[in-house]
Amino acid sequence: MAVTHLHGPVVVIGTGLLGTSIGLGLEHRGVPVFLEDPSPTNQAVAVDIGAGRPVAELEADPGAQPEVVVVAAPPDVTADVVARSLERWPRAVVVDIASVKGAILADLRGRGVDLSRYVGTHPMAGREKSGPVAARGELFTSMPWVVCPGGEAAPDAVRAAKALGADLGATVVEFGPEEHDEAVALVSHLPQVMSSLLASRLQGTDLRLLALAGNGLRDTTRIAASDPGLWVQILGANAPKIVEHLYGVREDVERLIRTLEAPAAPGARLDLAQLMAEGNAGQARIPGKHGGPPHAFAWLTVLVDDRPGQIARLLTEIGEIGVNLEDLRLDHSSGRNVGMVEISVLPSKHDALVTELEERGWRVLQ
Structure with missing residues (x-):
């Protein structure tokens, strides 16, 4: 100990x-x-x-x-x-x-x-x-x-x-206390607000449409399930710092709306590409595992039959192969008879792991 x-x-x-x-x-x-x-x-x-x-x-x-x-x-x-x-x-x-x-x-x-x-x-x-x-x-x-x-x-x-x-x-x-509040306004409080705003758009939506949802919607709305009473207090206590970021979000949304109102106008496609690229650049700055570089790992996807014990067997066999998992995500949308297990490993282990898993009968997507 x-x-x-x-x-x-x-x-x-x-x-x-x-x-x-x-x-x-x-x-x-x-x-x-x-x-x-x-x-x-x-x-x-x-x-x-x-x-x-x-x-x-x-x-x-x-x-x-x-x-x-x-x-x-x-x-x-x-x-x-x-x-x-x-x-x-x-x-x-x-x-x-x-x-x-x-x-x-x-x-x-x-x-x-x-x-x-x-x-x-x-x-x-x-x-x-x-x-x-x-x-x-x-x-x-x-x-x-x-x-x-x-x-x-x-x-x-x-x-x-x-x-x-x-x-x-x-x-x-x-x-410092003020430095902390500025930081969490961006990395914690704003994500909560954006997740809740997105999830609120799902109210009253036909469940047949929601059946098409994949990991993108689940990932971006996961924290929308947080306790409303607690967040009323948090947002109220840090309101001035959160509002500054929301002003920026408002400018970006208004810019996007103007572009999408005339998507064929000169420069519209360039503006959309720039907006997405700005998101890429921001996402790339988020630290990865243990605070390391965000893109230090390689990903592969393994298809897993929807039967008890399959994910456990997959993880056991990866351990037998001698590869350490850096991260793992599951995608099991309704209507599918398979799950998709996304696995993150060191780049040097990626190709060997794919080969070993395929030899053991697993279906691997790269």
Whole structure:
């Protein structure tokens, strides 16, 4: 087992997806965790699945103090819970994991709170599902854990916030609070808005038409299944920075509309090609696996019969061949009696893998 930086105890306030996942991850590392949630049901579920024990057990010992308090509350009440936690546990480092940092820090400063023991953080991980039953102890593995200390944060507090992310297997990075909010407006909040806007166009659509949908529609609308209540708070808290990007999107959409209104006009095809090329250029800048170059891997597609155990057999045989999968996607549209498994591997392994799979009877598309 890797070295653990925190010794605990750690208190987690909020037993939704992220809070419970933090509890599971720390408990797995041997760090004692105590849980608290306004919902007795959520707290009980988190306790039952092994994410920690009720915080009342910690407070039963008059001298007990947590090493770290993690505030995993909704963004609109995060500042309230942080302020109470700083007062409630006067020797603990208090971190929050809300997805917006600047507004919370400004709120706390406005209250005159001693912020030497407070550090804002943001684990860039999640699922479309919510609640403690969706929690996973490995949720943060290799995902960015952004630490956003304000100028008042003591060095020991910053170290504890970074240790929390490291103990959960995350990749810890440090941003300023405003710098963080600018970044997530583009890479997290805008994609959510665009996915939701696209998915909203599907309301009332004839299901016969939707039966033609492939991975393109599924990929671009996947995060549209996220919790509306949470996103109302996130978008409201980071609205000024998101709006700046939406202004740019509006200009691009208006440009596209003008072009498509007269697609045969001089220059129209060039403009459409340029718009698509601009998308290619932007997509090419997204880092690939482990932060490496985005196009460092080669892809192949394997046709898999729609029968139990076929995908498992394929993955087993790829392992027997001795090739490591870098990424995997599944496409199984309705009406097909086969699935398509898209596999990403190192370019040096591509041709040999194709040959080996075909010799084993798999149908491979390149």
